[in-house]
Amino acid sequence: MLGAILTGVIFALVLVFFGRFLKRRLAILFAAVPLGLFLYFSQYIKPIANGDIITQSVSWLPSFGINLDFTLDGLSLMFSLLITGIGFLVFLYASEYLKGHQYLDRFYGYLGLFMAAMLGVVLSDNVVTLFLFWEITSISSFFLIGFNNNDKASRKSAITALSLTGFGGVLFLGFSLILGSIAGTYSITEMLNAKELIVQSDYYIPIIILLFGAAFTKSAQFPFHFWLPGAMRAPTPVSTYLHSATMVKAGVYLLMRFTPVLGGPDSWHYTLLAVGGVTMVYAAVQIVSKTDLKAILAYSTISALGVMIFLTGLGTNKAILAASVFILVHALYKATLFLITGIIDHKTHTRDIRKLSGLRKVMLPIAIIGLLAALSNGGVPPTFGFLGKDLIYEAALESERWNWLLTGASVFTNILLFYGGFQVGVKPFIGDLPAKYEKITMPKPQLWIPPAILALLSIVIGIFPLLIQDSLVVPTLNALHVLEDELHLKLWHGFNLVLGLSMLTILIGLLIYFKMQPSDKRTALFTKYEPLSPKAVILKGGFYFKKFSFKWTNFFQNGYLRNYINTILLFLVFLLGFLLISHIQLKMNFDAMTDITFPELATLIILIISVLFAVITQSRLAAVAALGIVGLSISLIFLFYSAPDLAMTQFSIDTLTMILFVLVLYRLPKYLNLTNPRNRIKDVIIATTFGTLIALLALEVWQVTNNNEVSRFYAEHAYTLAKGKNVVNVILVDFRGIDTLMESVVLTVAAIGVFSLLKLRLHQKD
Amino acid sequence: MNTIVLRTASNYLLPLLLLFSIFILLRGHNLPGGGFIGGLIAAIAFVLHAFANGLNRTKKLIKVHPGFIMPFGLAVSFLSALVPLLSNAPFMTGIWASDPIPVIGHIGSTLFFDLGIYITVLGVTLTIIFTISEAA
DSSP, rough: OOHHHHHHHHHHHHHHHHHHHHHHHOGGGGHHHHHHHHHHTTTTTTHHHHTTOOOEEEEGGGGGGGEEEEEOOOHHHHHHHHHHHHHHHHHHHHHHHHOOOHHHHHHHHHHHHHHHHHHHHHHBOBHHHHHHHHHHHHHHHHHHHHHHHTTTTHHHHHHHHHHHOOOOOOOOHHHHHHHHHTTOOBBBBGGGHHHHHHHSSTTTHHHHHHHHHHHHHHOOOSTTTTTTHHHGGSSSSHHHHHISEEEEEEEHHHHHHHHHHOOOSSSHHHHHHHHHHHHHHHHHHHHHTTOOOOHHHHHHHHHHHHHHHHHHHHOOOHHHHHHHHHHHHHHHHHHHHHHHHHHHHHOOOOOOTTTOOOGGOHHHHHHHHHHHHHHHHHTTTTSSSHHHHHHHHHHHOOOOSSSHHHHHHHHHHHHHHHHHHHHHHGGGGSSSGGGGGGTTTOOHHHHHHHHHHHHHHHHHHOTTTTTHHHIIHHHHHHTOOOSSSOOOSSSSOOOOHHHHHHHHHHHHHHHHHOOOOOOHHHHHHHHGGGOOHHHHHHHHHHHHHHHHOOOOOOOHSOOOOOHHHHHHHHHHHHHHHHHHHHHEEEEOOOOSSSOOOHHHHHHHHHHHHHHHHHHHHHHHHHHHHHHHHHHHHHHHHHHTTTOOOHHHHHHHHHHHHHHHHHHHHTTSSSSOOOOHHHHHHHHHHHHHHHHHHHHHHHHHHSOOOOOTHHHHHHHHHHHHHOSSOHHHHHHIIIIHHHHHHHHHHHHHHHHHHHHHHHHHHHHHHH | OOOOOHHHHHHHHHEEEHHHHHHHHHHHTEEEEEEEEHHHHHHHHHHHHHHHHHHHHHHHHHHHHHHGGHHHHHHHHHHHHHHHHHHTOOTOOOOBBBOOOOOOOBHHHHHHHHHHHHHHHHHHHHHHHHHHHHHO
C-alpha cells in the first residue's frame, strides 16, 4: 500500500524532469497511473468481502510510536476505489480538456501528488501519518485550485481554501497528539480497545472539538463552507475530482473512521446532527439564487456533504448504511454533472444557465448523460440515487428523537437538490437552440466517455444493487463496526411512507423546476444579505487579524537593533527575575569560596577599568578596544579556573569579534551623535538589571548541589569508550556528535544569511 | 593597512598559523584544542593576511569563494558519521584504526568528523568576515 501511495508521488517527480516531453502528445497515457492503482485495489475486493483486513507497517519513528501503518478495510477500500477510479476518468478527461495548456505537466504533477495524499489519508492507520497526508492534500489542492495563477480571483480562492483547510490541519494535529497521549497509542485500530478510556477522559470534549474543526473545514461545513464555491475557479477536472470523490469527502471519512472510537456521547451526535443539518438546509437554499452551473454544483455539493455529516451524527446502523451508500451515489452523479458542465463550458464558453438552452440538438449523447445524472441526483427510480435517498429517509424516520423534524429537513434538502441537479443536467439541453451555438459539434471521446461511464454506473447499480452490496457496502459497515444482520439493498420496498416521501420530493422538485426560473431579483435578494453570511464575517475577521498582526509585527520588528536588544533583555529580565524571586530562595555562602589570588585580583581590576572606559569614552574605536580587553580578561579567568578549552575559544572568538567590529566601525561617519540622556539612563537601567540578574543566577547555580552523575559518566568513559583524553572534545565529537553536526549546519545557515543580506543590499545600491 | 613589516611578516605567519591550527585540530582529542578552535585559528590566519595584503590578494590565494568551503566541511562531517553504517554500526559510532600513525596518532572516524567541523568553521568565519568587509 505504501507502494501505491508512492506511485503518485513518483509520478509527480517524474513529471518534474520529463513533463516537458511527455505533455505534448502523451498526456493521455498519464491516465494509466490511476487506472493501474484502481486495478491494484480491485484485487482486494474479494478478500475484504470475505472479512480480511490487509495491513502493512513500515517503521518510521518507532520510539515515538509513529509508523507508516496502513490498513485496508472496507471503508478504506471504498474510498480508495473512488479516488483511483474517478481519478482515472479525470486524468483521461483533463488530457483533452486542458490540451496544449502551457503547464499541463504541472497540472498532472499536482493531481498525482494530490491523489497519493488522498490515498494516504484513507489508508493510514496511524493518526500522525494521517495528519501528514491530510496536510499534503491541503497543500496540493492549493496548487490545483490556484492553477490559473494569472487570474487574481483564482489565487485568492486558493488562499482562502488553504487558510481554512490549513487551520483545520492545525486542529487535526492537536487532535491527534491529545488523542494519542490519552489512548497511549497512535494506531486507530488499537484505539478501539481504549474507547472507554477516551470517552470518559476529561479531554473528550476538547478532542472532539478539534476533530470537528478539522473535519468541518475540510468538508466545507457551515460556517466554513465558503471556500468550496470559491474553489470553483479551478479548472473543471479539478472541481470534479476535489468535490465529488476526494478532498471534501476526507472530512466525512475522518468522522466515519472515528465514529467507532469516539461516537456514543450526546455531544458527538448532537453536534454532528446540528452542523450537518444546518449545512444541508442552508446550502440547499443557496442553490436557488445561483445562475452559474458550477456555483449550483458547489452549493449542492456542500448540501450533500451536510447530509453525510448529518447521517454520521444520527449514528444508527441505518444512518451509517445510508451515509456509506450516499457517498457512492453522490460521487457518481456529482462527478458526472461536473464533467458535463466542463463540456458545456468548453463548447459554449459560458456557464450561465440563463443563456444556455437547446444543446440537445447538437450534443444529444451529452444531454442523455446529463439527464441520467440529474435523475440519479434527484432520486428518481430506478437510479442508484433513488436507493440512496430512500435509505436517508428511512434513517431519519427511525431516529429516536425529533424524527419528523429530521425527516422534514431531509425532504426539504432533497427537493432543492433535485432542483439543482435538473438546472445543471437538464436545463441547458432543452428549449430552443440559440443561433450562435448551432455550429457546436460533439466533443472528443476523452471528454464524453468518462461522464458516460459514471452515468451508466448510476443506472446499473440502481437496477442491480447486489453488485455493490456484498463487495463494498457490507465490508464498509464491518469496518465501522456496524452490524446489520440482514442487509438487502433493493429498489422496491412496497408502498410505504418512505416511498410516499420519495414521490413527494420528486413531484415538488419538478414543480419548482418548472415554475421557478432563475431570476435576477432573487439573486439580488441573496446578495443583500451577503454581509451577514459566514463568508463575509470570517473574511472580515481575517482582514482585521491581518491588520493586527501587521501592527504587532511593526511594533516588535521595527528594524532598530537597539530596540531588538532591549526587548530581548527586558523579556529575559522579567521571566528570569520572576522565577528567581518567586521560586528560589537566594542564599549566598561566601565562606565556601576560595580566597582571591593576586593574578585574579589584577585581572579583575583591569576588567573593571576597561568596562568603565568603554562606557565613558567618546571614541568608538577606543570603546571597542576596551571591550576587547574585557573579553581577553575573561579568557584569562577561564584559564585560572582550569578551563583551557574555553579560554582558547574565548580568545579566538574575541579576536574575530574585534576584527568584525573594526571593519564595521571603520566606515561609519566620524562624528558621534550621542543619544539623549533619557535614553541613556534607560539603557543603563536595563543593562545593570540584566547584569545583576545574570550574576545572581551564576551565584545561585553554584549554590545548588548539582547532580554530577552526567559529568562523571563522561569523565569515566571518555577514554574507554571514545579513546580520547580531552573530555570536552570527546563530548563534542563523539558523545554529542549529532548536536555538533547540527550546530555546524546552523553556523553555515548564519553565514549564508549574512552573505545574502549584505549582498542583496549591495545590489540594490547599484 | 599598508605597512611593510606586517606585509612581510604575514607571508611567513600564514603558513605557520595554518600549521598551528592543524596542530590544534589534531591534538584536540587528548589535549585542549579541536576542530572548532582550529578552524577559528585558520580563519584568523587568513584575516591577518587580508589585513596586510588587501582582501583581493587573500581571495586570490584561496581561489574559491569561502562560501563553497562550508558545504564541503559539512559533507566531510556527515560522511564520516555515515561510515559506521557500512559495518552495520549505528550512525556516528566512532570507528578506530588499530595501529597509530606516526605524528598524527590514532586515526578514527571522529577525527574526520572534527576535520569537517574545522573546514566548516573556517568557511563560515571567512564568509562572514569577507562579506562584511566588502560591504562596509
